[in-house]
Amino acid sequence: MSQPILNVRGLVKRFGGLLATDHVDITVNPGEIHALIGPNGAGKTTLISQLMGELKPNEGTIEIDGRTVDGMPTARRVSLGLARTFQITCLLPDYTVRDNVAIAVQIRQGHSFRFWGDVRRENALAEEASTYLGTVGLDGRADELVANLSHGEQKQLELAVALATKPRLLLLDEPMAGLGHVESQQMIEILSGLRSQVSMLLVEHDMEAVFALADRISVLVYGRVIATGTVDEIRDNPEVRTAYLGEGDELC
Numbered sequence: 001m002s003q004p005i006l007n008v009r010g011l012v013k014r015f016g017g018l019l020a021t022d023h024v025d026i027t028v029n030p031g032e033i034h035a036l037i038g039p040n041g042a043g044k045t046t047l048i049s050q051l052m053g054e055l056k057p058n059e060g061t062i063e064i065d066g067r068t069v070d071g072m073p074t075a076r077r078v079s080l081g082l083a084r085t086f087q088i089t090c091l092l093p094d095y096t097v098r099d100n101v102a103i104a105v106q107i108r109q110g111h112s113f114r115f116w117g118d119v120r121r122e123n124a125l126a127e128e129a130s131t132y133l134g135t136v137g138l139d140g141r142a143d144e145l146v147a148n149l150s151h152g153e154q155k156q157l158e159l160a161v162a163l164a165t166k167p168r169l170l171l172l173d174e175p176m177a178g179l180g181h182v183e184s185q186q187m188i189e190i191l192s193g194l195r196s197q198v199s200m201l202l203v204e205h206d207m208e209a210v211f212a213l214a215d216r217i218s219v220l221v222y223g224r225v226i227a228t229g230t231v232d233e234i235r236d237n238p239e240v241r242t243a244y245l246g247e248g249d250e251l252c
């Protein structure tokens with residue numbers, strides 16, 4: 001079997017006396033969507049922040065495509081193919097949809113944000129940006145200001161911005177958060193369509209989305225991975241039911 005695109009071993013993060021990440025082992029294989037679920041405060045966002053290099057672990061090691069990235073700054077991890085989306089969108093509201101993606105393309109190409117004035121004149125940037133907007137179903141909204149987008153459209157745009165960095169592994173922090181049913185279905189379709197292009201670690205509370213998308217699921221409780229398995233294995237796991245949902249509840 002080919003080596004994992006992400007290999008995390010024994011990752012520990014302490015906030016004072018709180019063990020937010022408790023010796024976490026997790027892998028994401030090429031082409032895999034690996035969902036990470038768990039109750040509020042389980043440590044999911046803390047884990048993603050450590051993968052991106054935004055938070056320094058106390059112990060453990062992280063490999064991307066067989067390469068140890070411990071101590072590497074975020075920008076170098078991005079250049080190795082890591083990208084994240086956020087629970088709360090992180091976009092430039094006063095710029096157009098296309099410009100938000102074009103800026104990400106420009107930064108990927110090694111230009112600094114301060115050369116932003118050139119972006120509008122750069123047709124190649126705009127064309128590449130349009131490709132990513134097409135992938136997430138926003139091609140018809142390219143000239144709209146971000147501030148005028150619905151919450152669901154902003155989530156789609158954030159995904160396009162992440163794709164513009166040409167990631168090999170996408171870290172998705174609750175892409176369904178705040179979406180209505182129709183928008184969630186749309187996001188599921190978009191992510192499903194991306195699975196041949198990019199591996200994903202999907203942090204999500206929406207179990208319908210998790211079950212529709214995940215090849216494997218890991219369950220995090222109080223910072224510890226209590227189970228990893230296929231959708232069926234996790235759905236039928238009594239420890240998961242008890243720890244995650246409480247006795248008697250169903251993972252539906």
Ligand SMILES: Nc1ncnc2c1ncn2[C@@H]1O[C@H](COP(=O)(O)OP(=O)(O)OP(=O)(O)O)[C@@H](O)[C@H]1O
Pocket residue numbers: 015018020038039040041042043044045046047
């Ligand atoms: N910077 C910080 N300083 C101190 N404690 C923190 C910090 N960041 C997170 N925590 C704590 O670490 C634990 C894990 O938080 P985290 O946000 O990673 O959980 P989560 O699983 O992402 O939760 P949610 O599903 O609500 O987003 C929580 O108890 C949280 O209060």
